Amino acid sequence: MQTIQGLKLMTMEDADQLNEKENLKLFKKHIGHNLGKMLSMLGFADVIPVRANGMYITLNDGREVLDMTGHVGVLVVGHNHPRIINARRKWAEREGLETWKFFPSPYQAALCHNLSLVFPEDLEVVFFCNSGAEANEGAMKLAEKYAGPGRELIVYTDISFHGKTHATLTVSGSEKHQNHHFNQLENCTMVKYGDINDLRRVIEENMNSKGATRVGTFIVEAIRTEGVVIPDKNYFKEVRELCDQYDIVLIFDEIYTGFGRTGKMFAFEHFEVSPDICSFSKAFGGGKATFAAFITKPWIFNKAYSKMNEATLHSTTYNGYGEEIVSAMETMHIINDENLVSNSEEMGEYLLKRLEEVKNEFPDIVEYVSGIGLLTCIKFKSKTKKMVKLFSNRGGETIDKFITGAIITLLFKKHNILTFTPPHDSSQLLITPSLIINKKQIDFFIESLKEVLSENLWKVGFDYIKKLTPL
Ligand SMILES: Cc1ncc(COP(=O)(O)O)c(C=O)c1O
DSSP states (O other): OSSSTTTTOOOOHHHHHHHHHHHHHHHHHHTTTHHHHHHHHHHGGOOOEEEEEEEEEEEOOOOEEEESSHHTTTTOOOOOOOHHHHHHHHHTTTOOOOOOOOOHHHHHHHHHHHOOOOOOTTEEEEEESSSHEEEHHHHHHHHHHHHHHTEEEEEESSSOOOOOOSHHHOOOGGGHHHTSSSSSOSSSEETTTTTTHHHHHHHHHHHHSSOOSSSEEEEEEESSSSTTTTTTHHHHHHHHHHHHHTTTTEEEEEETTTTTTTTTSSSEEEGGGOEEEEOOOOOGTTTTTTEEEEEEOOOHHHHHTSSGGGGSSOOOOOSSSSOOOOOOOOHHHHHHTTTTTHHHHHHHHHHHHHHHHEEEEETTTTTEEETTTTTTEEOOOOOHHHHHHHTTTHHHHHHHHHHHHHHHHHHHHHHHHEEEOOOOOOOEEEOOTTTTTOHHHHHHHHHHHHHHHOOOOOHHHHHHHHHHHHH
């Protein structure tokens, strides 16, 4: 058996000494060749970030980059908020128990208490885990166990993303095009997002002779992150009524939208309804800890896991370690003390207004803009006849990717702004900055975007494609 002795293990200091080329080489070898290539094409592999504070990332070439991604929504309080660093430092210096597997943790208890205060009604029983997908897996298992035998059908929506584990992939409507690569969970049915009649149809088509429906669970995003799709005001009221009528467990996935992203603490508040289970992650760890959870009502949890031998029927090793708890605890306090939910609402309105301005100035390039709070997007029209003809062998989606890629690269290289495109629609930028953003930073982003859209994007996109595969 191999021992660790005598191996030339690298240290963090060794990692600090890697130059861009060595870094990319190791990344491609050990993490993913094509992922490395993709990051390299966007210009992100030409540099190494050395610091990150608030809205900015400092690169090893001295540039300060404005982060308009919020790192896929994780950073509500900005990079390295000093209060979180302090809290973590204080916690580490205590050399307290980190793992809390065999003792009831007062820190977990206090965080759960805080969560029960920000969630409505009797949402108060919490399960901690590590990723959004894991939170959704746990939520769906809980719902299935609550619903019981004969009520195993899980309903999800056609435009949705709930994660990339087997179960969460099955219920991610937007991942359908790649799901054929993987095994699917049985007993899952898709309905149209925002269409109450479609949900009613599935419930009624699955009635048994006793008047109960096989549908036990409905999992949905209150606001669909990608493309910022906001259902009709009444939709979720009717969803709630149907779920109550048929005793269906309603799960809201707030993994992207939770903790102020949409200008309210949770996106479901826009619709004046609440779920039976809510999953959340990303923002919860304050950008310093990989943390996730679901919260539910005691009568659901207690019915599902009613027996003594079911106490750990659903569990995970890393749940609620000290570092995670202290990060989440401080994050919630910062959101409260710095009024970040109202800043999200106010700055979101301003950002959307300015994006509308971009749309009006560039009607040939911009298809639509959408936003609520600091969840915003801009979608580009890139499938012009000319481009489709030019790249007919590569397909429209490829063209989208490269035009958006060109915009991302130009923003990064020429204007020191970090942006990204979501995985299911490469013709848009999803703009989800930290909730600490101010007007000046929004103005800088908008003016830079206008400059980029004034460039010959077709040419930049063309050069881009040539770089990937010579024509
Ligand atoms: C709405 C939503 N649900 C679930 C997930 C999955 O979370 P994770 O990537 O942490 O597994 C994501 C991730 O982007 C998400 O946006």
